[in-house]
Each structure stands twice: as C-alpha cells, then as structure tokens.
Amino acid sequence: MTEAQPPHPQQAHQTSRHSLAILTLGAIGVVYGDIGTSPLYAFREALAQTSADGISRPEILGVLSLALWALIVVVTLKYVAFLMRMDNNGEGGVLSLMALAERATNRKWPIVLLLGATGAALFYGDAIITPALSVLSAVEGLRTIPGMESMSGPMILGVTLGxxxxxxxVQARGTAGIAAFFGPVCLVWFxxxxxxxxxxxxDAPAILEAFNPLYAVRFLLENGVSGLFVLGAVFLTVxxxxxxxxxxxxxxxSPIRIGWLGLVWPALTLNYLGQGAMALKALAAAEASGQALANADWFFLMAPDALRAPLVVLATLATIIASQAVITGAYSLTHQAIALGLLPRLAIRQTSERQMGQIYIPAVNWLLLAGVVVLVLGFGSSSAMAAAYGIAVTGTMVVTTCLAFIIAWRHWHWEPVWAALLIAPFLALDVFFFGANILRVTEGGWVPLVTAAAIGLVIFTWLRGRKAALERQQEQGVLLDEMAVALAARPPVLIEGTAVFLTQDLANAPAALLHNLKHNKVLHRCSIVLKVQTKDRPWVDPADRLSLERLDANFVRARLSYGYMDRIDVPSDLARSEGLLARPGGTSFFVGRSAIRFASRPSLPRWxxxxxxxxxxxxxxxxxxxAIPPNRVVELGSQIEL
Structure with a gap:
C-alpha cells in the first residue's frame, strides 16, 4: 500500500474555497432569513407613522436615511466589525457571551447572570413574533395580486395559520433534509x-440623496416625539x-461576513432605495393631481402585475425560512439554558444522526406555536403586530452591548476607559432605539415584555429553588469522607458490581446512597459518587472530561465536565477510564428522585x-x-422541605 500523499497546495486552496462557498450559501439561508424579510414591512410601517396628513418628500428621504444608516451602524459596524470578534471558542449568542463574561469575572458578578437571563428571556418574545409577523406580511401580499384585492381578512388569517x-x-421530523434548499431560495430572494x-x-434617482445622514438628523429634529415613533418603526430594518x-x-x-458584505447588505440597500424611489414617483403623481400621498404596500407594488403572484410565493418561502431559523434558534438557546442551569431539563430529541445541532424540543415547539396563533388572531394584521416587534430585539441588543463591554474590559484586558469610549456610542444608539420602541408599549409592545417577564420569572424561580434545595440537602447531609471512614471501620455486606450515584454536591453523601444503605443494607464493591457539571465554554475535549479522586478501596469521587454545547453521555465518558466500570456484576446508576414539600420554616416565599x-x-x-440506559437505573425517593 502506498503512503497517502498530502494534497497539492492549489488543490487544498480550491477545496477551502469550495467549503467557504458552501458555508456562505448556508449562512445566507439561515443567518439572514429574519433581516432579509424586513423589506416586506419595515419601510411601509416607518412611513405609516408620518402619513396622517399625507407623506412629504422630506419624510420619505428622512425615513429612508434612517433605515440606511441603521444598517450601516448597527449591523455593519457593531455586529460585523466588532461583536463578531467576541466568540466563545467559536460560539456566539447572548448565552455564549454570558458564559464568556462569567469566565472573565470568575462568576463573581451577579450582573452577568442577570444580563444573560434577561437576553434569553427577551429572545423568546422575539421567537413568537418573528414567525407571526413575517409570514402574515407575506400572505397579505395576496391582496396586491390583480383580481384578489378583495380577499377577506379571515381568509388571510386562515392561510397564515395553516x-x-x-x-x-414538521419540526419533529427534523429539518436536515430541507435545509439544503434554504440557501438557494434565499439567494434567489436577495x-x-x-x-x-x-x-x-x-424612477427617481434623487432618492440616492438619502445616503446623506443630515436627512435623518433633520427629520428627527423637526418631528419631535413623532420622529421617535418613526425611529421605532425604522428599527424593523435591523x-x-x-x-x-x-x-x-x-x-x-468569515462566511457570515462575506454573505453580509457581498450580497445581503447591498440587496437590502438597493431594495429600500427602490421603495423610496417608488414613493417619490408616487408623490410627484399625487402632487400633480392635487392630492395627498397615502401610504401603500410598497414592496409588493414594486413588481409588475404579471410577476406579483410569483413574488408573493417567493416572499412566503423566504418568511418560512426566516421562521424556521428563529424556531431552530429557540431550540438551541433552550439547550444552552438547560446546560447552564437557567431552565429545568426538557425532553430533547436528536433529529439527525450526522448533525449534532439538529434537535427538537417538543415543549418549546408547542408553546411557540400557541404564542404565534394567539398573536396572529389577536392582532389580525402585520401592521398592528409591527409595534410589538422592536422592543424584544432592542432589549436584547442592549444586553449584548453591556456584555461586550464586560468582555472587552475583563477578558480582552482593555483599559475600561477605552472600552467605554468604543462601546458607549453603540450602547447609546441601542438605548435610543429601545426608548423609541418603548413609546409603543400600548400598541402591542407589551407582548414581548410580558413574554420575557414570564420566562424571566421561570429562570429566577428555578435558580432560587435549586440553590435553596441544595442548601437544605447540605444541612441534612452526611460528609462523604466521614461516611467512607465509618464504613471502612464497620463495613456492611459488599456485593459485586459498580454503583454510580449522581449528585450535585460532592462533599456530602448522596441521598440515594444513604437510602440504599438504610433499606438494602449493602454496599457495592465500587461506589462512584458522580457530579455532572457544565463549563462556561461550548466544548470540552472528551479526554479532559473525567476527573477522579479515590477515597478508599470502595469509594471514588468523580466529576464529569461538559461544554454547554456538548452532547452528554455519562456511561460512555465514564467508560473512558480503564477499569472503572469493567468489574464483575455490571454497573447500576442510582438516581435520587426528590419530592418538594412545604417546610414549617420556609426557605422561599410560598408562591x-x-x-x-x-x-x-x-x-x-x-x-x-x-443518556443512561433505563434498564440500568435505580431510583430512590426522598423529600426536600423548602
């Protein structure tokens, strides 16, 4: 057999370029689905805030200038040029930033956990609004097709809900099979x-004047509070x-940056300019006839009548892809939140044997669907729903920017003054956008706030409850070291095999171990007291996961460490230690199943x-x-009074 030759440098370069192209196409289909469907409603809704007395030329140019510079400053400068450098071993997102900030501060700053939990809670508000708003706005385009102008509202809602x-x-079946179409469809869309x-x-080349930021500044200065309402709607562009x-x-x-700079940003900019030019042309026609210009569904009217129906179909496909990306993101965020201890364990199903990230969480899926249905039926139109959209996103952006400051200061070791000088303009802009959206709370902005508050209450209660339960167990527990010494002096009946006792506290003997000794009056020849913990990084090398401490001939204290993106498989990782599980009698896993009861002296408020x-x-x-086989598990019950 001949020795394999390394690839020729040119061939390796071509392979690398091919992989980069594939990843960029995938990023275009997944990453940019949400922002890529904003032209369906963003310009229309921003102009709607100024259309009470008719739309004027300064208003068209001012709104468009705000939209163009939002794309430049918020997306290109803040996210692409700055925040994308803050990865946690390649992973991003609000919880990854939280984990990175916690590592940088040695988990001693409660504000980091508060910011991460707030960002996660706000994301769920966004996750129910995005599918409802984007799909509904696309289906409403049916009314712009010649002959379908009179399509009723209930019919629009019915198609949307269907x-x-x-x-x-279809989420339970996984999306690996259809995900390959996301990139090409979005490529056609852009x-x-x-x-x-x-x-x-x-039609109106003068629209290019909107690149002048003075139009945006002048619009805000001249319109006062109404200008802030417009700014809140303009935020829909990002x-x-x-x-x-x-x-x-x-x-x-790299693929995400290439996708944005090479395709998505230019396509969005051109489309918003085209909508603005169309509005200027319509304004000239209205002024010629002595009438005021009314707002319209500018996006769909851009297409000629013959292409209107295909455009509606393409827009619907694009919004479905955008919704799928948000749904998948909700699964991923929930998986991270569970691993980091922010949420209770939920049933997680792997939907692909080849792709670890392809998961399905039934509870999240059906709760999202319920929220989406309530929103569609409650608001009835995309215009009514648009007011609810910005608050969740701007809130998450404020959180992200605050975490970025902590990371730049504590992890990158920047001087706090220089870190503040760089990040302050981004934070000021985020707070400005957030304030503009807060003005629309009564119009529907309360929806994501209520959703985030409910999720935040769950996270806060879970964290407080787990801490109180662990403290109560420690008060009533027996030190593992002392128990090992006592059992060595007066050993019980020893039986063959290995017993693994899962615990959250390695200092004390697990309740399942104490109950096993009390009721069965036996001890396995090897008892492993095991704690499974999650690190503040996404991945832990399998060779570094297991750490062991032998207490005596019968007891081993063990710790399994995983990253918050790792797939947990306790039996396989324990088996990596030679001889630990390879004993006569097999291995049994003992799990304590505790029941919570009210205490006479409560640790928590009753509610x-x-x-x-x-x-x-x-x-x-x-x-x-x-990932423990059910036929190897022994559950022993206990009670915890809180």
Missing part, C-alpha cells in the same frame, strides 16, 4: 430584492442582526415554592438527559 401550523408540525430595487431607483453572532458556531465568522414544585415535577427524566 402555513404556520404546518411549519411547527437577487429579487436587488433587481426590484435597481429597477425602481431609475431585526435579525443578533443572528449574525448567534449562528457563528454553525458557519464561522415561589409552588412554581418551583411545578418546574421540578415536570422536568424531564435525568436518565434520558444523561
């Missing part, structure tokens, strides 16, 4: 955006920017204990989460 129900229903924009810029950092672990920074009881009781089976 599409969304089908989308959520090409269509650019083509429509270029076509209509010729919703979805968080995906640039959240999906870095899937595609890498919090009730919520924690519900979360604890409905958490998924730990044996499934740890």
């Amino acid at each position: 599409i969304l129900a089908g989308l959520f229903a 090409a269509a955006l650019a083509a429509l924009g270029l076509w209509h810029i010729a 919703t979805g920017a968080e995906a640039l950092i959240a999906d870095m672990g899937h595609f890498g920074a 919090m204990t009730v919520i924690y009881m519900f979360l604890h009781r409905n958490a998924s089976d730990p044996t499934a989460y740890f």
